[in-house]
Amino acid sequence: MTDVLVVDKLNAGYGAVPVLRDVDLTVPAGTITAVLGANGAGKTTLLRTITGLVRPTGGRILFSGADLRAVKVEQLVRRGIAHVPEGRGVVAELTVDENLRLGGLWRKDKADAKKATAEVYELFEPLARRRAHLGHQLSGGERQMLALGRALVARPTLLLLDEPSLGLAPKVTAQIMALLKQLRDTTGLTVLLVEQNVRGALSIADRGVVMSLGRIVMSADADQLLADDGLRHAYLGF
Amino acid sequence: MERFVFLTFDGLSRGAVYAAFALALVLIWRAARVVNFAQGAMAVVTAYAAYMVSDAVGSYLVGFVVALVGGLLLGALVERGLMRFVGHANPLNDVIVALGLVLLLTAVVGIIFGGEFRAANQPFDTRAIEVGGVPLMSRYDLFIWGTVATIVVLLALLFTRTAVGLRMRAAAFAPEVSRLLGVNVGRMLTLGWALAAVVGAVAGVLILPTELGLHPHAMDIVFASSFAAAIVGGLDSPVGAVVGGIIVGLILSYVSGYLGAALTPVAVLAVLLAVLLLRPGGIFSGVRARTV
Structure with missing residues (x-):
């Protein structure tokens, strides 16, 4: 399986404070990779560095073989x-x-952008009923649907998703996770998912990557991470 | 009663210009969270350019177009060449740089053109048309109203009906997210400054014939009144800028007409103070959006 995203010895931080330390990561096409870890582990910084919102201080980021470091956000x-x-x-x-x-x-x-928007409205019915509502008038779940739907309008190859379950009811979280799985299975979308909801993320992910203090300390198949009590206790805290 | 009607129409005409000028301030505020204290000085520069050209070619219209193009270029230049490099973490930085720009532009204009008042060209008669013996609006007032209304409609169409307008709004409200969605935020910022400078330039060209004329400090009081108008309406609200402009125009016209022109600066300050005390966000400030 081709790797859509390759992160090689990536280092990044905020000012003089290093956050990511020699992060290596590969994300195969058509898979969901869950990035897990406690607060402050560097998960969000990893995504922000991949998209250039945080400038890397070392290492490479390859997307479909092309180096992203020189590409504008x-x-x-x-x-x-x-x-x-x-x-x-x-x-x-x-x-x-x-x-x-x-x-x-x-x-x-x-024409396809319009078609993609129509598909989003089909996928997320509550949004179709609230087309004229302002963003701040939506519930947390609806806002998540909107953010996800807006990303899908671009028909991306790779979706970077940061804490989609944050502040959402378990039922809504489950819907979002099921949708990601469906998108992977039906469209071949590749997803790099940062989550603190470990069970939810691993339930749909192909692989799990555990971060701690800016480093990747564990990388394994999602099933293996879920099944191995020792790993779960050591790295995921449940 | 006749005097009241006359003052009302006079206030509406001045208010239209204040509205346009306040709109320019609001445009930049919404785009960059900067109160452009140099807006008046920038309008003076474009007004001088318009004056020189229209004087040379003998056409008001050509001078008017020069003001528009000059405003566009000056606004873009100020953003790309100056404001972009200001550290925005402290809002005071923007204020100080803008005030420095006022000093620079005023000094340069003074060096080139001198400090004397020059009569600004008028395309239409400024004598009030009488209806039933009561002087109402002049043809020039109608021209002001038509121009300002056109600006307001064009801006409303730009922001609500076009892709560029949507990009500009998104870039102003959520720059980081907009970049992730493919919006060139820097370009939108430049465009915002350029558009605002065009609106300011038009307001300057419109009001100068009704004032003492062209002078390096000709827009100082106009800026103060328009700033008050923007605060009255709410710096975040284009509609508020228009309504605020009209309110300030009417108040100043009544104060000037009934109490004397010398009191108008005091009236501007009083209006500003009252709004800041009673409704600091302005009349049209809405409920603050929740952070999501």
């Missing part, structure tokens, strides 16, 4: 990378419809 979506940041990133002052339009504005194929 606003160009990444054109290359097929969609990043749904922590806190969902819905533009609160724009309507649902405007948020979704924003997701496809860069696309030259306007």
Whole structure:
């Protein structure tokens, strides 16, 4: 299976404070890789460094073989990378419809962008009923649907998803996880999923990667991580 | 009663210009979270350019177009060449740089053109048309209203109906997310400054014929009134800028007409103070959006 994303000896931080230390990671095409770990482990920084929001201080990031370090943040979506940041990133002052339009504005194929938006409305029915509502008028679950839907309008190859379950009811979290699994199975979407909800993430992931203090300390098949009591106790705390 | 009607129409005309100028302030505030204290000085520069060209070619319209293009270029230049390099972490940095720009532009204009007042060109008669013996609006007032209304409609269409407008709004509200969605935030910021400078330039060209004329400090009081208008309406609200402009225009017209022109700066400060005390966010400040 081809690796869509290869992270090689990646180092990054905020000012003089290093956060990521020699992170190595590969994400095969059409798979879900869950990045797990406690608060402050560097999970969010990893995603932000991949998309250039945090500049790496060392190492390489290869997407479909091309080095991303010289690529501007606003160009990444054109290359097929969609990043749904922590806190969902819905533009609160724009309507649902405007948020979704924003997701496809860069696309030259306007007809397909429109089709993709229609598909999102089919996928997330609550959004269809709230097209004219502003982002800040939505519930947490609806905002997550909107952020995810907006990313899908870009028809990405790789979806970077940061804590999609944060603050959501278990039922809504389960729906989101099921949807990611469905997207992987039906469209071949590759997902790099940062989550603190370990059980939920591993239930849909192909592989799990555990981070601690900016390093990857464990990488294994998701089933193996779930089944191995020793691993779960040592790295995941349950 | 006749005087009241006259002052009301006069206030509406001035208010329209204040509204346009306040709109320019709001545009930059929404795009960059910066109060552009140099807006007045920038408008003076473009007004001088318009004056020189229209004087040379004998056409008000050509001068007007020069003001528009000059505003566009000056706004873009100020953002790309100056404001982009200011550290925005402390809002005071932007204020100090903008005030420095005021000093620079005013000094340069003074060096080149001198400090004397120059009569600004007028495309239409400024004598009020009488209806039933009551002087109402002049043809020039109608021109002001038409121009400001056109600006407001065009801006509303730009922001609500076009992809560029959507990008500009998104970039202003959520720059990081916008970058992830493929929006060139820097370019949108430049465009925001350029558009605001165009609106400011138009406001400057419109109001100068009704004031003492062209002068390096010609827009100082206009800026103060327009700033008050933007605060009255709410710095985040384009609609508020328009309504605030009209309110301030009317108040100043009544104060000037009934109490004397010398009191208008005091009236501007009083309005500003009252709004800041009673409703600091402005009349049109909404409920603050929840952070999501």
